[in-house]
Amino acid sequence: MPSEMPYTDVHRAFLQALSHHGTMSSKQAYKALLGAYARYHDDETVPMEDQVADVVASINNKLHRYNQRVKFVHFELINTDFYVFCNQTESAIDRLQNCYTESELSLFRLMLRELACTEDNKIRPIACLNLTTEISGKAISMMRAEELLEEWEKAGYFVQLDGMWYFGPRTTVEFERYLSQNFEEQMQKCKLCNETVFYGIKCATCPLYFHRDCMRKYLKRLTKCPGCKEMWSFPVS
Ligand SMILES: [Zn+2]
Ligand SMILES: [Zn+2]
Incomplete structure (x- = not known):
């Protein structure tokens, strides 16, 4: 059912939080919505958890013309729902290019390759750090690699669980095509x-x-x- 909710500062604040984080679990998204309501809603209404979906629907109506979209993904690894902010005007790799050096991006690609090619799509932390030896371009220290992994985990690209690294919910949305094209045999x-x-x-x-x-x-x-x-x-x- 399409939402009848008008587009308000609540929507704007929620979208800002989501585009800042890139990815939010449904729980985090609800928290962000509570925060937006507390700041911008006229009366003291508290939204229900299922209102997140309505707010996202209104946002998507609005974002449509900018070629952006909030995508809902059920992430099976941890059986949790996520919202991912997607900007379709540039590829996900292009966006990362604006934030990272060539060698850092090379590490990111190696992570994707390694996860795609390993059984069950999971790798040990030591295997991630060893990828630094394969990087094209300027070398990256292990410490920097650890920092990057932490950043990428926060942004939803990879997930660490029980001592292993996995694809994150954001990657399953933004790099699905990249992975199925480049690793058709393995995916x-x-x-x-x-x-x-x-x-x-x-x-x-x-x-x-x-x-x-x-x-x-x-x-x-x-x-x-x-x-x-x-x-x-x-x-x-
Ligand atoms: Zn299926
Ligand atoms: Zn069978």
């Missing part, structure tokens, strides 16, 4: 919806991956893997 497509699967669920008997949501829906009607036709033997959490 998995969900056999059910044909979209890229970053952190889905694997069939026990064949090499196929699926989105959990897709598989859950599928198993309501059918019981065999759509790839190998073997009986699907375990529940999708």
Whole structure:
């Protein structure tokens, strides 16, 4: 249902927070909305959590003409929803080019390559730091590499979880095309919806991956893997 909400300072403040962070979990987005209401809303109404979606819809109506968009992504790795601010006038790599040196960008690309080419799309911190030896251009110290990883994690490009690095929610939105074009062989497509699967669920008997949501829906009607036709033997959490 399209939102009837007028575009106000609340929207502006919320958008500013989101474009500043680049990526927010739905919880952070709700917090930002509470803050915007507290500052700009005339009365003392407190928004409900589900109003974030309405505010985002109004913002997207407005942003449309600027070729920008707030995208909603369900990030399967940690089963959390995120909002990602996307500027479609420039590529994600171009935007990073404005903030980082050639060698730093080279490290970023190596991270993408390494994650794309490693089973389960996860790598150890030491493997990330070792990528500094492969950088094209001026060398980067391990310390600078650590700083960069921290920055990129904050911006939502990568996620550290249980001592491993993973693609972050922002990367799954902004670099989906880059990854599926450059690492077509390695990146998995969900056999059910044909979209890229970053952190889905694997069939026990064949090499196929699926989105959990897709598989859950599928198993309501059918019981065999759509790839190998073997009986699907375990529940999708
Ligand atoms: Zn799917
Ligand atoms: Zn299978």
